[in-house]
Amino acid sequence: MADAHITVRNLTMAYGSFVLQRDLNFAVNRGDIFVVMGGSGCGKSTLLRHLIGLNEPAQGEVFYGEESFTHADPARRELLVRRIGVLYQSGALWSSMTLAENVGVPLEEFTDLSAAEVREVASLKLSLVGLKGFEDFYPSQISGGMQKRAGLARAMALDPDILFFDEPSAGLDPISSRRLDELIVELRDSLGATIVIVTHELASIFAVGTNSIFLDAESRTMIAMGPPTELRDHADNPTVRRFLLRGENGHE
Amino acid sequence: MTTTAATLGFEQTGDGTLLVRLSGRWHLPDGVPSAEPVERELTGQHRPRAVWFEAAGLEAWDTSVVLYLGRVEEVCRRHGVAVNRGGLPAGVQRLLALAEAVPEATDARGEQMDTGVLERIGVTTLEAQESVLKALEFVGDVFISLGRFVVGRARYRRADLWLLIQQTGIEALPVVALVAFLLGLILAFVGAVQLQSFGAAIYVADLVGVAMARDTGALIAAIVMAGRSGAAFAAQLGSMRVNQEIDALATTGISPIEFLVVPRVIALVLMMPLLTLYADVVGILGGLFVGTTMLDLSFTLYFQQTAAAVSLASVVGGVFKGGVYGVLIAVAGCLRGMQSGRSASAVGDAATSAVVTGIVAIIAAAGAFSVIFYVLGI
Numbered sequence: 001m002a003d004a005h006i007t008v009r010n011l012t013m014a015y016g017s018f019v020l021q022r023d024l025n026f027a028v029n030r031g032d033i034f035v036v037m038g039g040s041g042c043g044k045s046t047l048l049r050h051l052i053g054l055n056e057p058a059q060g061e062v063f064y065g066e067e068s069f070t071h072a073d074p075a076r077r078e079l080l081v082r083r084i085g086v087l088y089q090s091g092a093l094w095s096s097m098t099l100a101e102n103v104g105v106p107l108e109e110f111t112d113l114s115a116a117e118v119r120e121v122a123s124l125k126l127s128l129v130g131l132k133g134f135e136d137f138y139p140s141q142i143s144g145g146m147q148k149r150a151g152l153a154r155a156m157a158l159d160p161d162i163l164f165f166d167e168p169s170a171g172l173d174p175i176s177s178r179r180l181d182e183l184i185v186e187l188r189d190s191l192g193a194t195i196v197i198v199t200h201e202l203a204s205i206f207a208v209g210t211n212s213i214f215l216d217a218e219s220r221t222m223i224a225m226g227p228p229t230e231l232r233d234h235a236d237n238p239t240v241r242r243f244l245l246r247g248e249n250g251h252e
Numbered sequence: 253m254t255t256t257a258a259t260l261g262f263e264q265t266g267d268g269t270l271l272v273r274l275s276g277r278w279h280l281p282d283g284v285p286s287a288e289p290v291e292r293e294l295t296g297q298h299r300p301r302a303v304w305f306e307a308a309g310l311e312a313w314d315t316s317v318v319l320y321l322g323r324v325e326e327v328c329r330r331h332g333v334a335v336n337r338g339g340l341p342a343g344v345q346r347l348l349a350l351a352e353a354v355p356e357a358t359d360a361r362g363e364q365m366d367t368g369v370l371e372r373i374g375v376t377t378l379e380a381q382e383s384v385l386k387a388l389e390f391v392g393d394v395f396i397s398l399g400r401f402v403v404g405r406a407r408y409r410r411a412d413l414w415l416l417i418q419q420t421g422i423e424a425l426p427v428v429a430l431v432a433f434l435l436g437l438i439l440a441f442v443g444a445v446q447l448q449s450f451g452a453a454i455y456v457a458d459l460v461g462v463a464m465a466r467d468t469g470a471l472i473a474a475i476v477m478a479g480r481s482g483a484a485f486a487a488q489l490g491s492m493r494v495n496q497e498i499d500a501l502a503t504t505g506i507s508p509i510e511f512l513v514v515p516r517v518i519a520l521v522l523m524m525p526l527l528t529l530y531a532d533v534v535g536i537l538g539g540l541f542v543g544t545t546m547l548d549l550s551f552t553l554y555f556q557q558t559a560a561a562v563s564l565a566s567v568v569g570g571v572f573k574g575g576v577y578g579v580l581i582a583v584a585g586c587l588r589g590m591q592s593g594r595s596a597s598a599v600g601d602a603a604t605s606a607v608v609t610g611i612v613a614i615i616a617a618a619g620a621f622s623v624i625f626y627v628l629g630i
Contacts, residue, residue, distance in 0.1 A: 052503050082505040092496035096412075106504050109407050154500075 004065075005030045005162060005194045006051065011060035013046050020046055023221050024060070026213050033188055033195045033208045035228060038215035039243065044198045045089070047215065048166055051196065052086055053077060064162075082110060085155030086164045091147035093139040099126060099150045100135035106157040125153040129183065145176040149183075156187070163187065165197040169204050181207045202246060206232075214240050256311060260285055262293055270300035270333075272324065275309025280316040287323035294331045303328050306339040318347050390509075390587050394517065397510045401518065406510040416519035420481045424527060428476050432531035435472050436460055436538020444547055453547045457557035460539030466566045466625075467573070469532035471618055473524065474577035478610035482585035485516050486606035489589025490599035498590070508590070517582040524578030525571045532570065569630055573621055577614050584609040 004027040011024040020043040028034040036044050049055040051062055053069065061070040064080050072080060093102050103122035107113055113121065123135055129149040139147055148168065155163055165184070169177035181204050188195050199205060205212065205228045212231065214224040216239060224231050224240040232244040261273035270293050293300065303324070310317070321337075321344065328335050337345050367375075400406040443459040489512060492498050501508045536558055543549040585606040592602035 049499075054499055054502060078505045081503055084503065086500065086503045088496040088500060090495060092500040094497050094500070095492070095495065105409075105506070108409075109504075109506055151500075154504075 003030045004028070004063075005032070006196070007063040008051070009061050009063070011047075011050065011062065012058045013043055013050055013055070014058040019058070019220060021215055021220055021222070022059075024213075024215075026222065026225055028194060028196060029211070030194055031188065031192065033184065033197065033210045035205050035209035035212035036196065036198045036215065037200055037205060037212055037228075037243070039200065039217050042215045042217035043220075044200075044215055045166055048164055048196070048198045052084060052164055053081060082106075082158060083160055084162045084164060085158070085160035087148065087151045087155045087166065087168060089166045089170055091139070091144075091151035093147055093151055093154065095139050098136050098138055099131065099142075099153075102139070102150065103154045103157050106154070110158060121157070122153075125156055126150065128156070129153045130179075145172050145180075148172065148180070152180075152183070156191075159191060160193060162194045162196065165195065165199070167199055167201075168197060169199060169201045174203075177201065177204065178207070184208055202244065205244075214243070258282065258285070258316070259309075260289070262289060264293070264298055264300060268298075268301040270294070270303045271306055272303060273306045273309065274313075274317065274320075275307070275311070277312040278310070278314060278316045278320075279312070280314050280319075282316070284316045284319050284323075287320070287327045290324050291327045291331075294327065294333055300333065302334040302336060304336045304339060307341055307344075308339070310341065313341065313344065317344055318351070321348060322351070386591070387587060390590065391583060393509050394513055394583060394586070397507065397514045398517065400510065401514050406514055407506050408511050408515050413515040413519060416515050417523060419484075420477065420519045421523035421526065424477060424480055424523070425530065427480065428473050428527050428531055429534045431472055431476055432464075432469065432534040433538040433541075435468060436464060436535035436540075437542055438538075439463055439468070439535070440539040440542035441546075444542065448547070453543075454549060454553065454557055456539060456543055456547060457549070457554045458561035461536055461558040461562040462566060464532045464535035464539075465562045465570050467570065467618065467622070469535055470524075470528040470570045470574040470577060471614065472535070473527040473531040473574060474581060474614045475611060477520065477524065477527065477578070478581045478584075478614060479607055481516075481520060482581045482606045482610040483603040485582065485585030486589040486592070486602040487599055489513075489586060490592030490602040493590070493592050494594050494596070494599060513582075513586040513590070516586055517579060520578035520582040521575055522578075524574040524581075528571050528574030529567075532567065565630055569625060573618070576617060576621075580613040580617060581610045584613055 006028040008024050008026050012022040013020045013024075024047070036047055038044050046055060050057055057070055061068050063069060064083075067076075067080070069077065069080055093099070094105070097105070100119060100122040103125050104118045107118045107121055108115075111118075119135075123132065126132060126135060129152050131146060131149055131153065134142060134146070134150070139150070142150070163184075168180050168184070172180065184195060184197070185208055187193060195208075197204070197208070209228040212224075212226065212228045213222045214231065214237075215221075216223040218239075223237050224235050226235075228244065231240055235241050235244070256276035258274075258278040259276045261271075261275070263271040263273065265271060270290070272290065290303070294303075305321070321340070325335050325348075337348065340348075397406055401408070439460045440456050443456045444453060447453050447455050447459075489498070492512070498508045498512070501511055540551070540554050540558075543554045544551055588602045588606040588609060592598050
C-alpha cells in the first residue's frame with residue numbers, strides 16, 4: 001500500500017526572499033485522496049503550483065514515483081506533466097473555445113484520434129461530469145459550478161494518473177460542492193487515480209480525504225500529517241485541532 | 253423628536269476622576285471632536301487618576317463615538333491614566349472590545365524603509381537588467397518556437413491562426429485606409445505649398461509616391477496595428493493569465509508560446525506586408541485627390557508621374573519593413589501580455605505598455621532601416 005506516487009523532500013517555497021513554507025516532507029501514496037489544508041494565505045495553492053511545476057522550489061525536490069520532477073529535463077517533464085490533470089480554482093477554461101474544444105485540445109495534441117473521435121471522447125468526458133449537451137457552449141455562457149465541472153472534464157481528458165484540485169468547492173453552493181466531492185471519490189474509485197486537493201472546506205476534507213497535511217502560516221511549515229478525522233480527534237497541535245473543529249473547543 | 257448636536261462635558265470630581273460626559277446625537281458626517289480637551293485636563297493642574305465615561309444623555313451614536321473614545325483612550329494610555337467604560341452603552345463597549353481583540357499585526361503594514369538615492373538607483377538598475385534579460389529570454393523562446401512552426405512541429409490550432417489573420421488583416425482594412433488616405437492628403441498639401449512656388453506642382457506625385465512606398469506606408473500601417481493588434485494581444489494574453497488559462501496550457505503539456513504567441517506573430521508577419529502595400533496605394537490615392545482637385549493636375553499625368561518615380565525596389569523595401577514591424581508589434585504585445593500581473597488593472601497596464609513598447613520599437617527600427625538603406629544605397 002505504501003507506494004509513494006509523489007514524494008516531496010525538504011521543499012522550501014519562496015517568492016524572492018520571502019519564505020512561504022520551509023522543510024516540507026511528505027509522500028502521497030497511490031490511490032490516496034490527499035488533502036493539503038491550512039488557513040488562508042499559508043501557501044496551499046503555492047504548494048500545488050510547485051507540485052505541478054508552475055513554480056520552481058527555492059530548495060528541495062519533488063519526485064513523481066522514483067523520478068525527480070524538479071531536475072527532469074524539459075522534454076521528460078512534458079511527458080510527466082501529460083500524466084497529470086489539474087482543476088484550477090476558477091476552472092481556467094480557455095475562454096475562446098467551446099467546452100467540447102476545451103476538452104478536445106489535449107486529445108488533439110497528444111493522441112492520433114480523428115476529429116470525430118476527439119469530439120466523441122469530449123462528449124463522453126463532459127457527460128461524466130454531468131454536462132452532456134453543453135458541448136457547444138462557451139465558458140462564459142455557463143455558471144461557475146458548471147465551469148468547474150467542465151474544467152474537471154478537461155483535466156480528465158487524457159485519463160491522468162494524478163488529478164490536482166485547487167479549492168474545488170470555492171464559490172459553489174453546498175449541494176454542488178457536495179456533488180463535486182462525490183464525483184472526486186467516484187473518479188478515484190473508477191479511474192484508480194491519485195488525487196491531491198487543496199482546500200479549507202471542512203465538510204469536503206472529512207468527506208473525501210484519506211490522508212492530509214496541515215500547513216501553518218505562522219511557523220511557515222507543516223505541523224501535522226495524517227488522515228483528517230484522526231487529526232481532528234487525536235492531533236497534539238492545538239492549531240490543527242482548532243482548525244478542524246472550526247474554532248470550537250475539543251470538549252464534547 | 254428634537255435633535256441635539258453632539259456635545260461633550262468635562263467634570264473633575266473630588267477623588268481625582270475626570271468625568272467625560274457624552275450627550276446629544278453623534279453622527280459621523282458632522283465630524284468627530286478632537287481628544288485635545290481631554291489631554292489638556294490630563295496635563296492640567298489637577299491631574300486626574302482615572303477617566304470615567306458617562307453617556308446617559310446620549311440620544312444616538314454611530315462610528316463617531318467609537319472613534320472619539322478610541323482617541324481619548326489613546327491619550328489616556330499615553331499619560332498612564334486608567335479608563336472606565338462602565339458608563340457607555342453596551343454596544344459601544346462591545347465595539348471597543350472587538351477593535352482591541354486582535355493585536356495589531358506588527359509586520360502587516362510593510363516595511364517603510366527609508367531608501368537612499370543610491371539604493372534606489374541600484375534597485376532600479378537591477379530591475380531594468382532583470383526585465384531586459386526576461387525580454388531576451390522571451391524573444392529567444394519565440395524564435396525557437398517559430399523554428400518549430402516552420403518545420404511543422406509547433407502545437408497550435410489552425411482555426412486560431414485563421415481567426416487571427418482575419419482580425420489582424422481584413423478587419424484592419426478600414427482604419428488603415430482612413431489613416432493612410434489622410435496621410436497621403438497631408439503629405440500632398442505640405443509638398444504643394446513648397447512646390448507650387450517653384451511651379452513644380454507635378455512633383456507632388458513623386459513626393460507622395462516615394463514617401464509612401466519607401467517609409468510612410470509601412471510606418472503608418474505599423475502604428476495603427478500597434479494600437480489595434482498589439483494592445484489586443486496584450487489584453488488577450490493578460491486576461492488569460494488572470495484566469496489561469498496560461499497555467500492550464502502549461503500543465504496540459506502545451507507550450508503557451510507555441511500555442512498563443514506563434515500564431516499571433518505569424519498572423520502579423522503575413523498581414524503587415526499586405527497592409528503596407530494597401531496603405532501605399534491608398535496613400536497615393538490621397539495624394540492624387542489633392543493633385544487633381546486642388547492643383548489641377550490631370551489624373552493620367554499624376555498617375556504617370558507616380559509610376560515613374562516609384563521604383564520596385566522602394567516598394568519591396570517598404571513591404572519588407574512592414575513585415576519586420578509586424579514581428580516587433582506581435583512580440584511586444586505578447587511579451588507584455590505574458591508578463592501581465594494577475595489583476596484587472598494589470599491587464600490594462602499590459603495593453604498600454606504593449607502599445608508604447610511597440611511604437612518605440614517601430615520608430616527605432618525605422619531609424620535603423622533609414623541608415624542601413626542609405627548605406628546600402630537602396
